[in-house]
Amino acid sequence: MTTGDEEKSAMATGDVAADNTVARFSGNGVIAFDKVDLGPVPPGEVRLRVEVCALCGSDKRLLAAGSPVVPGHEIAGVVVDVGDAGGPADAAGHAVRVGTRGIVYIPVYCGSCAQCAKGRTNRCLRLGELIGWQRDGGFADYVDVPARCVIPVPDDIGLDVAVLGLDTVGTAAHGLRMALATQPDPPQRLLVVGCGPLGLGVVAVAQQLGVPEVHAFDPNDARLALARAGGARQATDVDSENQYDIAVEVSGAEPARELAQRVIVPGGAVLALGESNSPYTMPATPRWRRTDCFTVRSFYFPLDEVADNWELLRRCGPTLRDRLATPLTLPDLPEAFESFAAGDQLKPFIVHTAH
Ligand SMILES: [Zn+2]
Numbered sequence: 001m002t003t004g005d006e007e008k009s010a011m012a013t014g015d016v017a018a019d020n021t022v023a024r025f026s027g028n029g030v031i032a033f034d035k036v037d038l039g040p041v042p043p044g045e046v047r048l049r050v051e052v053c054a055l056c057g058s059d060k061r062l063l064a065a066g067s068p069v070v071p072g073h074e075i076a077g078v079v080v081d082v083g084d085a086g087g088p089a090d091a092a093g094h095a096v097r098v099g100t101r102g103i104v105y106i107p108v109y110c111g112s113c114a115q116c117a118k119g120r121t122n123r124c125l126r127l128g129e130l131i132g133w134q135r136d137g138g139f140a141d142y143v144d145v146p147a148r149c150v151i152p153v154p155d156d157i158g159l160d161v162a163v164l165g166l167d168t169v170g171t172a173a174h175g176l177r178m179a180l181a182t183q184p185d186p187p188q189r190l191l192v193v194g195c196g197p198l199g200l201g202v203v204a205v206a207q208q209l210g211v212p213e214v215h216a217f218d219p220n221d222a223r224l225a226l227a228r229a230g231g232a233r234q235a236t237d238v239d240s241e242n243q244y245d246i247a248v249e250v251s252g253a254e255p256a257r258e259l260a261q262r263v264i265v266p267g268g269a270v271l272a273l274g275e276s277n278s279p280y281t282m283p284a285t286p287r288w289r290r291t292d293c294f295t296v297r298s299f300y301f302p303l304d305e306v307a308d309n310w311e312l313l314r315r316c317g318p319t320l321r322d323r324l325a326t327p328l329t330l331p332d333l334p335e336a337f338e339s340f341a342a343g344d345q346l347k348p349f350i351v352h353t354a355h
């Protein structure tokens with residue numbers, strides 16, 4: 001992994017974005033590589049050399065179904081070219097210049113609707129595309145993104161830690177902040193159901209946000225061990241009601257959703273962060289009908305939380321990276337997905353290599 005200085009000096013040696021390898025997902029788990037000359041950077045956009053693009057569980061859906069665009073949505077990189085002289089503006093209105101180290105905010109928000117005006121960019125009323133989903137993402141040497149989607153990274157945070165500020169810590173922190181806001185008293189007990197990368201992010205962030213007892217549940221012993229190493233206690237009873245103020249469902253699996261709903265106290269909250277295409281059903285049991293409860297859902301964080309998230313990352317980011325990440329290179333992507341799907345690697349990081 002590289003430091004900020006190394007990233008900048010690598011950029012200064014010159015880049016040839018014409019020699020740009022991208023990954024294509026053609027469906028049924030097949031990954032092929034293609035050369036794409038990106039041409040001039042469009043106005044309002046910048047070109048990043050991808051330093052890190054992390055694999056995400058949600059990418060597996062694209063791997064199975066195929067994707068018309070280049071996947072990869074947890075991107076950190078260095079700006080190597082800009083579409084406007086002087087540099088187009090980032091989210092804060094500052095010019096993005098060549099050499100800027102940034103992570104990529106994937107919702108291409110409008111910047112002018114009522115939600116964006118309040119900094120709630122993940123709730124943009126005119127949300128267009130998601131980078132890595134509807135427009136080209138980061139499983140590539142280079143990617144062009146709207147300048148306003150570049151979040152500049154503080155100099156003291158490495159890009160291999162900063163990239164965790166997207167899904168792993170950014171989304172975890174936002175979901176937790178929303179769930180905590182439902183509770184009139186500070187929550188004492190929180191359960192994390194599913195200890196993959198995002199679940200482990202939730203374990204770390206919940207403690208940072210002051211929840212005294214964080215418990216974890218996962219049928220996989222190795223993942224549970226990582227949650228315990230991260231400070232969680234192993235949940236011993238996931239059958240009884242009235243146990244947790246907040247249950248965070250991070251797997252997307254139906255039994256996990258039911259479990260989370262079951263164990264919360266009256267007035268408690270289920271934070272649904274899991275990704276799944278299957279319907280989210282509410283069990284209209286007597287229990288559910290005759291008590292208060294909250295269901296909180298988020299998929300991403302707003303830009304107005306980024307400053308707080310850097311503070312979280314300074315405290316728990318390096319440990320999370322060491323626990324989660326395996327650095328690999330773009331040609332390794334098919335093998336990375338294989339071991340990711342098998343559960344052998346928690347979070348492969350595709351890192352840039354000099355040509
Ligand atoms: Zn993701």
Ligand SMILES: [Zn+2]
Nearest residue numbers: 110113116124
């Ligand atoms: Zn908007």
